Amino acid sequence: MNILTEIKNDIRAVIMPMLGRDIPLAVIETIEALWAEEKRPQIHAKKRTSTGYTFTIALPPGISFKDFYSKLDYFKDSAGGNKVNTSIVQAGKMAVLQISTNLLGNYFEYPRDYPLKGILPVPIGYSTNGLQVIDIATLPHLLVGGTTGAGKSNAIHVIVNSLLRLPEPPLIILIDLKMSEYNYLENQVLLVTDIDTACQALARLVQEMRQRQLLLKKSRCVDIKKYNRHSKMQYIVLVIDELAELKDKDAQEDLETLLRLCRASGICIVAATQRPSSKIFLSKSFGDAKANFSGRLCYQTISDVDSRIILDSGEGATLPAIPGRAYLRIGREITEIQTPYLDPEEVQYVDKFPAAGLPTELPTNRDVEGMGSAGHSANTGANISIVASHPAKAEGFDRKRTD
Numbered sequence: 001m002n003i004l005t006e007i008k009n010d011i012r013a014v015i016m017p018m019l020g021r022d023i024p025l026a027v028i029e030t031i032e033a034l035w036a037e038e039k040r041p042q043i044h045a046k047k048r049t050s051t052g053y054t055f056t057i058a059l060p061p062g063i064s065f066k067d068f069y070s071k072l073d074y075f076k077d078s079a080g081g082n083k084v085n086t087s088i089v090q091a092g093k094m095a096v097l098q099i100s101t102n103l104l105g106n107y108f109e110y111p112r113d114y115p116l117k118g119i120l121p122v123p124i125g126y127s128t129n130g131l132q133v134i135d136i137a138t139l140p141h142l143l144v145g146g147t148t149g150a151g152k153s154n155a156i157h158v159i160v161n162s163l164l165r166l167p168e169p170p171l172i173i174l175i176d177l178k179m180s181e182y183n184y185l186e187n188q189v190l191l192v193t194d195i196d197t198a199c200q201a202l203a204r205l206v207q208e209m210r211q212r213q214l215l216l217k218k219s220r221c222v223d224i225k226k227y228n229r230h231s232k233m234q235y236i237v238l239v240i241d242e243l244a245e246l247k248d249k250d251a252q253e254d255l256e257t258l259l260r261l262c263r264a265s266g267i268c269i270v271a272a273t274q275r276p277s278s279k280i281f282l283s284k285s286f287g288d289a290k291a292n293f294s295g296r297l298c299y300q301t302i303s304d305v306d307s308r309i310i311l312d313s314g315e316g317a318t319l320p321a322i323p324g325r326a327y328l329r330i331g332r333e334i335t336e337i338q339t340p341y342l343d344p345e346e347v348q349y350v351d352k353f354p355a356a357g358l359p360t361e362l363p364t365n366r367d368v369e370g371m372g373s374a375g376h377s378a379n380t381g382a383n384i385s386i387v388a389s390h391p392a393k394a395e396g397f398d399r400k401r402t403d
């Protein structure tokens with residue numbers, strides 16, 4: 001071997017894998033080694049991603065997806081073994097092979113410390129650039145999507161618990177119509193588990209938004225941020241796990257109204273769903289309202305179509321099948337992240353958090369109706385308790401903290 005070839009090989013062996021440039025070559029060599037020329041999978045498209053490549057591969061008659069999938073380890077070994085993540089998913093008659101350099105770890109614990117920058121900071125995940133802390137208040141709406149088991153509810157645990165530990169936590173309304181896993185938060189958030197209460201809570205929120213808008217107008221402030229320079233209005237974060245369960249037309253319309261109009265008034269929305277298809281929404285305009293989710297968190301989806309619905313691009317389908325792995329899209333920027341894992345059973349420390357503004361005295365509905373400016377005096381903040389004044393839920397929330 002002459003010196004030039006030796007240097008070339010060294011570059012190939014050392015530098016190219018670091019840049020991920022060796023991956024296409026490895027894939028071609030693997031296909032050539034495994035299948036004879038007459039009957040060989042063909043690379044139909046190749047796309048560079050932030051950490052590797054995605055190949056769309058056409059399978060000829062006689063090679064099933066299962067056959068192709070069974071060769072996953074060969075692709076992994078030739079592309080770098082443990083230095084890469086590989087996945088193969090089916091997309092119609094094609095197989096989508098994804099190989100990415102394994103710079104991003106597959107598991108992170110919920111961080112104990114992170115910079116509490118901004119108004120409602122949340123450590124949403126680790127990227128190859130380190131921990132990404134997003135400010136929910138500036139989004140202010142986040143759509144979380146992905147297939148079952150991909151990590152949506154964990155993201156909600158992370159978001160809610162991060163908000164609760166803030167020195168000035170927002171009021172959190174958590175709608176969980178699947179009644180699955182948020183009971184441990186019942187003393188910390190307004191937990192709503194039935195559709196009737198959910199409908200009323202949304203109607204109340206719209207009412208609250210209107211009151212806030214009036215108050216802002218009266219105080220000549222364009223938004224809550226300006227208003228809070230002189231006075232105090234508490235942020236409200238509405239969290240909905242499984243949007244598709246919200247099957248009531250009025251509730252959906254209220255949600256749409258909020259999405260369109262509540263930005264300035266300190267009401268933020270986090271909504272998670274397996275597939276926010278327009279079909280689950282009785283109102284046709286939901287597609288438009290969806291554009292107000294300026295934050296998107298897309299875990300693995302089963303199809304390109306699902307990914308497009310959540311992310312407005314198909315990349316969610318090419319994510320490796322690692323729980324907690326997602327694409328975070330804010331504006332035009334998309335970052336691959338690994339959400340830290342927060343085990344709800346270990347969240348004992350939640351009780352030590354300052355009270356999340358839970359109302360201890362609840363006004364009656366009549367008080368709320370006639371509230372006018374009294375309930376919204378600039379110094380008492382935006383009488384968030386109206387949300388909890390729904391009689392059905394009042395009992396549950398009318399309790400004083402004991403710690």
Ligand SMILES: Nc1ncnc2c1ncn2[C@@H]1O[C@H](COP(=O)(O)OP(=O)(O)OP(=O)(O)O)[C@@H](O)[C@H]1O
Binds near residue numbers: 107150153274324340
């Ligand atoms: N970020 C993460 N890191 C490690 N493991 C995770 C992570 N997120 C989720 N998991 C694991 O995957 C399981 C399922 O996650 P989760 O309940 O969040 O999924 P989901 O998307 O809400 O699913 P479904 O749509 O069925 O409600 C968790 O119980 C946990 O074991």
Ligand SMILES: [Mg+2]
Binds near residue numbers: 153154241
């Ligand atoms: Mg879930």
